[in-house]
Amino acid sequence: MKIAIAQLNPIIGDLSNNAQNIEKAAQLAVNKNARLLLTPELSLCGYPPKDLVLNPSFIENLSIELQALAVKIPPGLAVLVGTVTKNPNANIRGEKQLFNSIALLENGSIKQVFNKRLLPTYDVFDEERYFEAGRQSNFFELLPNSQTSQTLKIGVTVCEDLWNDEEFWGKRSYEDNPIQDLVKYGVDCIVNLSASPYSIGKQKVREAMLKHSAERHQIPIIYTNQIGGNDDLIFDGNSFAVNRKGEVILRARGFQTAVEIVEYNQNNQDLDQSYMAEFSQTEEEEIWSALVLGVRDYAQKCGFSQAILGLSGGIDSSLVAAIAAEALGSKNVLGILMPSPYSSQHSIIDAEALVNNLEINSYTLPIGEVMKSYDSLLKPLFVGTEFGVAEENLQSRIRGNLLMAIANKFGHLLLSTGNKSEMAVGYCTLYGDMNGGLAVISDVPKTRVFALCRWLNRHQELIPHNVLIKPPSAELKPDQVDQDSLPPYDILDEILDRLIHHHQSIKQIEAAGFDYAIIDKVVKLVTRSEFKRKQAPPGLKVTDRAFGTGWRMPIASRWKLD
Template sequence: MTTDNGSSGDIGATLRVAAAQINTSVGDIDGNARLIEEWISLAQDQGADLVAFPELTITGYPPEDLVLYDNFIAANKAALNRIAAGVGNIVALVGYVDSEVTESGTKLYNAAAVIHNRKVVTTYRKIHLPNYGVFDERRYFTAGNECPVISIRGIKVGVNICEDIWEPIGPSEVQCANGAQIVVNLNSSPYESGKQGDRVDVVTDLSRRNRVFTLYTNQIGGQDELVFDGGSMLAAPDGELLGTAPRFEQSLLVADIDVNALEDSRTKHQSFAVPQDDLDKIGQPTTIEIVQTPAKSRPALQPLTVHSLDRLEAVYRALIVGTRDYLKKTRFKKVAIAVSGGIDSAIVTAIAVDAIGAENVVGVALPSRYSSEGSVTDAEDLCSRLGVELWNIPIEPGHSAFEEMLSEAFEGTAPGLAEENTQSRIRGNIMMTIANKFGWLVLTTGNKSEMATGYATLYGDMAGAYAVIKDVPKTLVYELCRHRNNRGPGSPIPNAIIDKPPSAELRPDQLDEDSLPPYDQLDRVIHMYIEERMSPDLIVEKEQALGKEGAAESVIRRIVRLIDINEYKRRQSPPGVKITGLAFGKDRRLPIASGWQK
């Protein structure tokens, strides 16, 4: 049903479509507009009749409370008009914030402008507004009520946005009932491990049940906690996935679509089986004619390819992109990392080097009286392999000074956790002072297992600007270290770091397992309680089913209590890359003061 992408095809019988998978920056309206104009030109060079950009391309996604400022909305509309003024024969679908003044006030819409021949021909306003997880769209936007179909040389194209295709009956069904042969869906869908498979299922199912081609375009890049991985795609009316764009990189997915073969199956069009009353509840169909001059010739295209990434490589790339773009979009160039010789700081250092280059990373060893000799030599080995400069700043003078300052106040008490955590807070102060002095950012090294249970020190190892592995469980940290070594070049993370038992080294012979259960048990319980939102009783049942491998009930209830009582710590932690189905941050919003007993 598509022409051979290796040939020019029958121009009169096809529509050449392009998905522009680009990296926008929230709030950089002028920069985003220039990027859109650049990629429209690239699509024109490929002979595209239509090019689709991601959701809210002009503002960047998610713009959050920026949309509540009238000058922001005005600037985004002005940028749309500038873009439109430069668009000729090609049809460009561009995401922006539309607005409308009503008697009850100004309404905002998550919208897609259809641009052709130097003007906005029509606008689609998103109908299904997600309001779960990291999404807050009902806080800002009003749902649209029209389902436009644009007719380009008689080829009918339905346009909608992101969540609209995740509903069993949505704008696509209305548009297909109105004759749409192609559905184009604009997205800003954030990465989480395994989600690309879900997207493929949604897109191919939409095509299959509606007998329609579906072009899905998604953005890439990092924005605070979120990373967007692209994976733009084209699906055929039989549900076949015809091709995808590479993930985590800017790309233009271009394909020729021949809709003639569709006509034989239109009577089997699934949307016609949807009751009209159900379609009417979604929105009203409209059709807009676009007079486009067909190209006399156009370049041959490369064959479509379905790109894939294994689980660990996808996670690792997400961490790289999130770190790189956080620095780029906050306009910082250099980072400092407290390199302890442990596995968490090792993977964070490797990610930072891969994201921004070794010349922009400074490691800081901060040994104490309890640090093993191996922790210092392992830190030196790691930084040497990665080409990172390492500063060695022993904390003993500060530690002794703190003990002396507090001796009178603490007189008559037994040394304990407060004294141990003093070391971590000294380190946090040193790291923040270094960053302050040189205008760098501190990358923290705490993982999800530690963030969940509070096995971290406020104003100590939690001090910093960005928590790279905040959503990475400890067991996954080990997997990523081995993956990074296999990824090459070389093996930057010494086996001595991977193999040694983890320790905070805040007292003699300390090991993590003294305070926490085995990490395989801990991470399972955290996953079930945080991401699956299971009750402690259900978690106990699940773990008991594992026999000897399962966590004891007392261990489970202790983990749950640790998670609950450390909510206040997590509220004060830096943002970090979201990679799981539910990360600490925008994803999880629980009260700190709560009387709920589980």
């Protein structure tokens, strides 16, 4: 029996478009003689719909669209569709009004509904805000048709339902284990419909986890995942299947829509070997694919076809420009050079070289005279004070104003270019270089920015060589370099990783060989900069701990890390 996996890229709230894509996938599945089609979690409305589900009309329209889709499914094909359904017992039992559900569509009607049991509330997830947990795991019987004589008992799980194997994790995060429950029912195969966001290396964890579960319970598992960018989240797809031995026998290509086929062999009651896409060769390749997809989808789903960014001749803006050119096409990217009296000649040359290498559009707006106007206007108020951070930041704010004006005038998406290291310690200017509709590399540390640019240059020079070798500088005063204010980035990024990703204390970081004074300074900068991060544009998430929807730190706090 052939089972199709539809790796789809839904647009949140665009119910008719999402339904059409499911219908197209259903037709492809029929053309490949599939008996069952799997689609991702909440495939009909897109994940995560967030507070849209609190709108009663949204839920009603979902129900109407689901009923209409059921009628359009080709005869002989069963389809599992992710949707939201009402909880009929909510008011009686004091429960949430909705379920995160999977609907089984076949022969023109909704045959069965399965409700997600494990509702994550960590990191970017907040599902208990909206949904009631399903009370039990369930299965359905896939009856024979003209293509097959076998009946399959298929257990249905939704995303997090897979992530509670105490043998794999060394603990249970939830009371229930849906996989164990389904095994007790004697199912032939388990399917999982997911919307699992991307982070570096996550696919290897998914595959290891499912290999363990399949081998432990001697049951094949098929996993389908959403792809696409939705706000700060990127979904990588990488749908796959494992046989009873825990061997990966199918893997769809990451970061692309796809419909793949896996076949259940009744003779050995297992899945046969199928298509195997390769893993990304390096983490840099993986991150690049994620960021390009994130920019492309954010722009298109928000109605932008062109992007603008400031080009300083530095490493960060160079990388963002390259990502934008790949995502939107070179002709749709406008780089603005805004040299000041403190800008070095080599930075201007480097920015111009980048423009030529990427074949993007550019325009130069010198800001020297504008700076003089600001100085003249503020002179009576600033009299008797010394040149300092306020005057330095004026340059960034002038540039930010110019970029916003151009973006506003021509309807471009403004991309901000700050990296994670800068966002962490506040080495960025509110209403200046932080201006933008999307922070492309705000979850990419400075050292990783350099690594990505070196990887990008592996075949030809896209990022000018001088950009890779010169000391990073904001160039807001004469001979300025970042290390005037910050530790070397290799040291800074290691401290930040221990602090942000591993929640280590100052004592633990010091025990790892770092200087106490540097650690203390970094911790204070991170704490004091929270107000800036709260006002930053959404940033694409590529790690397991980003400054986005999953980062919930207070601004007004007197807690001191020890």
